[in-house]
Amino acid sequence: MLNLNSTDSNTNSNSNSLSDPVSLNVGGEIYTTTLDTLTRYRDSMLGSMFTGQISTLRDKCGNVFIDRDGKVFRYILNFLRSSSLDLPEGFSEMKLLRREADFFQIRPLMDEIRRHVEAGPLSQRDSARGALLLVDVDCQVRMLHFNLRRAPENYELCKCSVRVLTAEIFCTWRAFLVLLCERFSYRTTQGLTSPLPSDQRQNRLKLEWVPRPDELPMDQYEKQQFRGLVFSDSWATQTRPGELCDVILPHRSPFEVKDIRVFVEELLTLSLAEGFRVDSMTPDPTGVLNYRSLQLVRY
Structure with missing residues (x-):
């Protein structure tokens, strides 16, 4: 049970009721x-x-x-x-860390996170020059049978049919993969989770998700352990050449990615x-949103 510590003019404040260590x-x-x-x-x-x-709560053991999020709080x-x-190599929860820093309103930490993202913590900026980005997307239709209780x-x-959407991404500039992991999140029964690079040494990221059809009940969708994909540009930025994340722009609300074209x-x-530019695409060079394989280069 949690206890609320309140203060008034006749009692000591919370800071006086606490003693080191906390x-x-x-x-x-x-x-x-x-x-x-x-x-x-x-x-x-x-x-x-x-x-x-601000009043504080205590758990049954007396801890404030x-x-x-407890893990990111460290x-x-x-x-x-x-x-x-100080973040570990391959840290992929920058979006969550920024959200927590914003909640606690620790301005110096928020500034440090912004500088950390701008510098590209997983690579030096010079490594972005000549970066190669390869993307392969696919859509497989599966027929799903289930019992509906009337x-x-x-x-x-x-x-009903479900579409299994996949995107396999290779990029020599690892900081860009981190950016993708911050923008795209899986929607699961536990909430939103960040995808992780499938092989950090080879700079690869694989996304796989299944949009829920209207005719498929949510309990059956969850039973199959399907997950959706959500895009958020709440930290969308306008950039200058050679830099990641410079000026924060107005943003849209997070939305679900329901087809390959949106992705x-x-x-x-x-x-x-x-700073990437399209180098080649297949199978239809005239319809960029209909491609299955795409190659981009950053000069």
Whole structure:
């Protein structure tokens, strides 16, 4: 059970009721730190929580409870400790980290994340020159049979077709694959999850998703462990040659990618904005959104 610590003019503030070390329960992950670390940036959400400006919750063990992503919080806490953003090689949850930094309103961390993305943490900017991007997309139609319950003792055998969409992407500029992983997310029963490069050493990313047909009930869709693909440009940027992510633009709400044409359109928008140019496509050079294989080069 969570307890709410409230403050009034006749009692001490939350910051006085806490003493070092402080134990935090962030989304089920337990962290131990000091008040000085948590209040390093007093104008942030954490600074307000631990200086008594915002009431805090406690779990049954007495830990201060924060209902946010617990695993990503380690990078936020380490930044508060060292003023340095240290991410592991191949880190693919930058979108989630930025969301959490925005929630906690830690301005220096938000600025550091932006600089980190601009610099392309997985490659040097010079490596982007002459980068090669190869994309192969495919759509396979499958017939799905399932039982539909009409009444307690009445089941009907139903069928519908589903489209299994795939996109296999190879890029010599690994920072661009990271950008794709931030823009495209899988929609699952657990929420949105970021795709991961299938082979980071070979700079490959494979996406596979199944849009849900209207005639397929959600429980049957989930039973098959299908997942949708969502595109978000909430951090969409306008770029200058040689740079990733410069100026933040107005954005659309996240939307589901329901066919290959939509995927191709969004991928081309991203790649052209990052300096790639179409080198070749098959089978139809006159219909760029109808292609099955595409090669782009960044000069």
